[in-house]
Amino acid sequence: MEILSRAEIIKAIDAKDLTGVIEEGFRAYSNGMSVIPPVGELLFEKPPGEVHIKYGYIAGDRHYVIKIASGFAGNPSLGFPSGNGMMLLFDSRTGMPECLLLDEGYLTDVRTALAGAIAAKYLAPPAVQRIGILGTGVQARMQLQYLKPVTECRRVIVLGRSTQKLEQYRQDMEWEGYSVATTTDAHDITETCSLIVTATSASLPLMQADWIKPGTHITAMGSDTAGKQELDPMILARANLVVADSKPQCMVRGEISHAVRRGLIGETSVVELGEIISGKAAGRTSASQITVADLTGVAVQDIQIAKAVYSLCST
Amino acid sequence: MEILSRAEIIKAIDAKDLTGVIEEGFRAYSNGMSVIPPVGELLFEKPPGEVHIKYGYIAGDRHYVIKIASGFAGNPSLGFPSGNGMMLLFDSRTGMPECLLLDEGYLTDVRTALAGAIAAKYLAPPAVQRIGILGTGVQARMQLQYLKPVTECRRVIVLGRSTQKLEQYRQDMEWEGYSVATTTDAHDITETCSLIVTATSASLPLMQADWIKPGTHITAMGSDTAGKQELDPMILARANLVVADSKPQCMVRGEISHAVRRGLIGETSVVELGEIISGKAAGRTSASQITVADLTGVAVQDIQIAKAVYSLCST
Numbered sequence: 001m002e003i004l005s006r007a008e009i010i011k012a013i014d015a016k017d018l019t020g021v022i023e024e025g026f027r028a029y030s031n032g033m034s035v036i037p038p039v040g041e042l043l044f045e046k047p048p049g050e051v052h053i054k055y056g057y058i059a060g061d062r063h064y065v066i067k068i069a070s071g072f073a074g075n076p077s078l079g080f081p082s083g084n085g086m087m088l089l090f091d092s093r094t095g096m097p098e099c100l101l102l103d104e105g106y107l108t109d110v111r112t113a114l115a116g117a118i119a120a121k122y123l124a125p126p127a128v129q130r131i132g133i134l135g136t137g138v139q140a141r142m143q144l145q146y147l148k149p150v151t152e153c154r155r156v157i158v159l160g161r162s163t164q165k166l167e168q169y170r171q172d173m174e175w176e177g178y179s180v181a182t183t184t185d186a187h188d189i190t191e192t193c194s195l196i197v198t199a200t201s202a203s204l205p206l207m208q209a210d211w212i213k214p215g216t217h218i219t220a221m222g223s224d225t226a227g228k229q230e231l232d233p234m235i236l237a238r239a240n241l242v243v244a245d246s247k248p249q250c251m252v253r254g255e256i257s258h259a260v261r262r263g264l265i266g267e268t269s270v271v272e273l274g275e276i277i278s279g280k281a282a283g284r285t286s287a288s289q290i291t292v293a294d295l296t297g298v299a300v301q302d303i304q305i306a307k308a309v310y311s312l313c314s315t
Numbered sequence: 316m317e318i319l320s321r322a323e324i325i326k327a328i329d330a331k332d333l334t335g336v337i338e339e340g341f342r343a344y345s346n347g348m349s350v351i352p353p354v355g356e357l358l359f360e361k362p363p364g365e366v367h368i369k370y371g372y373i374a375g376d377r378h379y380v381i382k383i384a385s386g387f388a389g390n391p392s393l394g395f396p397s398g399n400g401m402m403l404l405f406d407s408r409t410g411m412p413e414c415l416l417l418d419e420g421y422l423t424d425v426r427t428a429l430a431g432a433i434a435a436k437y438l439a440p441p442a443v444q445r446i447g448i449l450g451t452g453v454q455a456r457m458q459l460q461y462l463k464p465v466t467e468c469r470r471v472i473v474l475g476r477s478t479q480k481l482e483q484y485r486q487d488m489e490w491e492g493y494s495v496a497t498t499t500d501a502h503d504i505t506e507t508c509s510l511i512v513t514a515t516s517a518s519l520p521l522m523q524a525d526w527i528k529p530g531t532h533i534t535a536m537g538s539d540t541a542g543k544q545e546l547d548p549m550i551l552a553r554a555n556l557v558v559a560d561s562k563p564q565c566m567v568r569g570e571i572s573h574a575v576r577r578g579l580i581g582e583t584s585v586v587e588l589g590e591i592i593s594g595k596a597a598g599r600t601s602a603s604q605i606t607v608a609d610l611t612g613v614a615v616q617d618i619q620i621a622k623a624v625y626s627l628c629s630t
Contacts, residue, residue, distance in 0.1 A: 001417070003318070040355045040368060042379060047408055053355060053368060053381065064357060066368065066383060068403065070410025084410045088383065093362055095385025095399045100415070102316070 002099045004313055009103045012312040022114040023277050025304035028058045030274025036299045047074045054299035057092055064092045065303040087306040099310045111301040113142035116219050119293035120150045122276050122283040124195045124217045128153040132193030134206055136160040136169040139199040144173055157181040159189055198222050198230040209234035214288040220255045221295040233259035240289040244270050246298045254296040317414045319628055324418045327627045337429040338592050340619035343373045345589025351614045362389045369614035372407055379407045380618040402621040414625045426616040428457035431534050434608035435465045437591050437598040439510045439532045443468040447508030450515040451475040451484040458512045472496040474504055513537050513545040524549035529603040535570045536610040548574035555604040559585050561613045569611040
């Protein structure tokens with residue numbers, strides 16, 4: 001069994017465009033070609049922590065993948081990141097382990113950022129004047145980095161609560177080639193941005209429906225468990241198009257679950273990202289539409305990125 | 316993260332008595348001190364295969380354990396074993412991986428054999444004249460090996476379908492210090508043995524209820540999935556004591572599930588092995604009783620043996 005370290009994995013995928021790999025995963029998922037059992041979960045109380053096991057395969061594939069990811073909120077006070085993770089890749093004809101990817105959660109970050117880029121590719125309006133980012137953490141950075149091939153826009157405004165973290169974000173992202181303004185008022189985002197990405201751990205809405213201008217696309221990716229929420233559910237009711245990475249998953253977690261539970265949108269009005277990628281459903285059809293993509297994270301992304309890394313490292 | 320190979324693991328536990336470790340696991344399980352979510356499962360069709368993910372922890376423990384085990388029936392024709400497996404041990408305060416045990420299924424074999432030895436320790440009659448083994452595979456061997464500390468009896472009769480495999484089994488187990496007869500007729504087992512272990516992959520009963528003599532203990536461990544069966548369910552109805560490794564699991568798989576489904580025994584009459592170990596329920600109370608232990612394999616055994624191996628290798 002091959003064992004790849006985080007450093008080796010980062011080196012292997014450096015500057016590689018894995019958008020197509022993740023798109024292929026969403027397409028297979030929405031076509032019913034993937035086998036993805038319910039997520040396994042272990043919860044801990046003292047100290048609080050959670051472990052998720054996501055696993056499955058795409059029909060006909062040479063490999064199946066098991067991802068083990070953990071989040072322990074108290075870790076930073078001990079000096080290491082709250083999140084951790086690894087992926088295991090097995091031969092689907094024999095069960096033999098072929099590769100252990102000790103990515104420490106890095107590949108989850110990458111596949112999540114790639115999903116955001118794909119959502120923007122199909123849903124953002126044609127001309128983006130400014131990108132709005134809510135949040136200053138790892139995903140707030142990676143979402144912006146992975147938007148580079150999708151839009152030529154390099155003007156950004158970022159929202160955060162801590163001026164120190166906003167300033168650090170500004171410096172880091174300017175180094176990446178962006179021109180970055182900072183704010184603590186979400187109105188500054190909705191008034192000036194037509195491509196907005198929410199990447200916070202908020203449990204209450206950060207933006208209200210009547211703030212959103214026509215021609216805006218919002219990718220909400222912070223809300224991945226039942227208790228989290230970043231958007232006023234009325235935004236989804238007002239949107240011309242609401243897109244889920246996984247319809248079944250978004251019915252129980254994420255922004256869509258809040259809107260469906262309150263009867264503001266119907267299940268049938270939600271379209272899957274994979275359906276848009278494969279042309280079975282339309283994406284944005286006019287510059288003035290409001291679109292929302294709700295990304296909760298699907299095992300098929302893990303399967304696809306693990307296969308891609310293994311393939312890059314084996315050749 | 317420490318990585319242990321199968322060879323290192325075999326060396327580490329060589330001649331170590333891990334009975335107490337597994338007993339402690341069953342005790343914690345029956346006391347409700349373990350957190351064990353439902354088994355994760357992936358099934359494959361071409362070629363046929365199955366993957367099981369068993370995981371959990373014991374309350375207050377330093378570690379949680381995830382086991383990934385696979386069975387692909389076509390593997391031997393490709394030159395390697397049908398079964399494979401690994402265990403992962405994590406720090407339950409941080410989620411950090413501490414040890415990968417690449418045992419290739421060996422530890423599952425050991426913890427299964429240890430459960431058989433524990434069942435015999437609490438349930439076999441005081442004087443065993445002859446041990447009966449059904450099956451000639453890996454578990455048919457390991458069950459016998461692990462019975463050594465439990466009984467002084469070294470006379471064995473083994474049942475199998477292939478004379479070649481029976482002869483091989485006889486030679487191997489005589490080398491282990493047993494005197495071994497072979498048979499293809501299960502009557503020879505029931506008539507001469509008071510401690511019987513079934514370790515086959517049968518899907519139809521191998522022994523009928525009226526063959527079983529008073530004073531017999533049977534450990535059935537071959538039937539671990541819903542489709543398998545080794546005993547006439549009337550044996551369980553006739554038994555004075557029916558013991559499960561896990562009551563909830565034995566209600567859906569194993570010998571007990573067949574007997575309960577047919578209304579031959581009641582759920583409430585089944586006792587858990589951990590209850591007997593902890594003294595909350597009685598084991599065998601007279602030499603003439605018929606007792607049956609149905610072992611389907613519980614994640615708490617994996618948790619305990621992984622912790623034990625890690626501890627042995629860390630010191």
